[in-house]
Amino acid sequence: MPPMPPLDPSLLLNHLNAAVIVVDERLMVKYANQSCEPLFGLSNRRLKEISLNDCFVEIGVELTQLQHSLSQHQGCAFYALNLVTLDGNHHTVDLFLTPLGPGEGVLEIRVIDQQQRISQELHQYAQHHASQLLVRGLAHEIKNPLGGLRGAAQLLERELPDPELKEFTGIIIEQADRLRSLVDKLLGPQKPGERALGNIHKVLEQVSQLAVLEFSSDLKFVRDYDPSIPDFEMDRDLLQQAVLNIVRNAAQALNGCGHITLKTRTRSQVTIAGQRHRMAIEVSIIDDGPGIDDTLKDTLFYPMVTGKDSGSGLGLSIAQNAVSQHQGKISVDSWPGQTAFTLTLPLSKEQQ
Structure with a gap:
């Protein structure tokens, strides 16, 4: 049986979901796998003609940090960076730099938009549930004394002989109604209306x-x-x-x-x-x-x-x-x- 031909590393890299870029000490792109094309909106041929700085509008890390890591032959990692590509798309990415040899390094960029959205959704549901429990508890504690306060002000208003003094009880009633309205807004409709x-x-x-x-x-x-x-x-x-x-x-x-x-x-x-x-x-x-x-x-x-x-x-x-x-x-x-x-x-x- 003839021996298997050696695998071409570029074929393996092209099957990765992560964008992989090889850069030199000036951050000029020497190699880019196929996942770079849809991420940056640039052809593979175009990517190899430009520097890393020309691949996007913004990324949440100073490129001088990457150059310094390359010069020191040290790897580095950055998480949840905001990446704005040339076509105006925004992504959240993790970025890893691994030195290859003198003046060269491999950048691996993983898009984590989906994970971020799932995490954001879970966080929002936790927020919503916690805030609703808090507000409902507070509403119960606030509404009861407000009702008593308003009722007492109404009874007092009837007993006051001086019409000018009724202005103050009117203020109490008005502010009690305002607070009750605020609590109702906080609660929002708790049951679906007519569909x-x-x-x-x-x-x-x-x-x-x-x-x-x-x-x-x-x-x-x-x-x-x-x-x-x-x-x-x-x-x-x-x-x-x-x-x-x-x-x-x-x-x-x-x-x-x-x-x-x-x-x-x-x-x-x-x-x-x-x-x-x-x-x-x-x-x-x-x-x-x-x-x-x-x-x-x-x-x-x-x-x-x-x-x-x-x-x-x-x-x-x-x-x-x-x-x-x-x-x-x-x-x-x-x-x-x-x-x-x-x-x-x-x-x-x-x-x-």
Whole structure:
């Protein structure tokens, strides 16, 4: 039996899902496997003509660190880096540098977008569950004394002989009602309302009209609708409130002047909270504002958390509650120049 021919290492590397790049001490690309092409949006031939710095717009590590590691013949690793490619796509990647020999090294870039999305979804569900338990407990403790306070103020108002003194009891009653309303908003609707067949694009159009009236005509809406999306069972008012809260946040981030894209798509084989759905609708609200502060990203859906001086911090919490009642989820991607909130709403078998 003739001996097996030696394996070509490049064939093995081309079968890897990770992008593999060989660079020299100036970070010029000497070799790139096939996984580099879809990641960077550049042909293999083009990649070998440029430096690593020309392969992307931004990566979350100083390239001088890589050069220093190469010069010291030391490996290094960086996790959960933000990578912006030349075609404007954003990815989260892990990057590993392994020195090969004098002045050369291998870069391995693994895209972890899917893992990040799963982790983000689990984190958001934990946030939502914990905040709802907290708020419900607080609501019970607050509503009872508020009711007693309001009732006592009403009784006192009837006994006061001086009409001018009734102004103060009126203030007590008014503030008690205001606090009760705030607690009700924190809780949000706890039971699904009336469901009926509705069109998601009609909901989006209504929201855009309300936003333009509330802010200004300088707020421009871009529609990117999928006309094939069917009508489905929805609580129209609840969904409209969820979308309106997100659009308001976007408009405020833009100071009423900028672009908000309303985009709809269908997705197949979607997993939400561990349950697999054959078909779902995606509604994306995308603005070209400054992005979300990194300090807020981990607590974005908590009640009373806001980056605005005059904000209540209830908008996103209410939106998440509304979407959850439709067995859906909200995901968010944000960087300077773009923030995208995506509502994923599963369709029942009868609606597919």
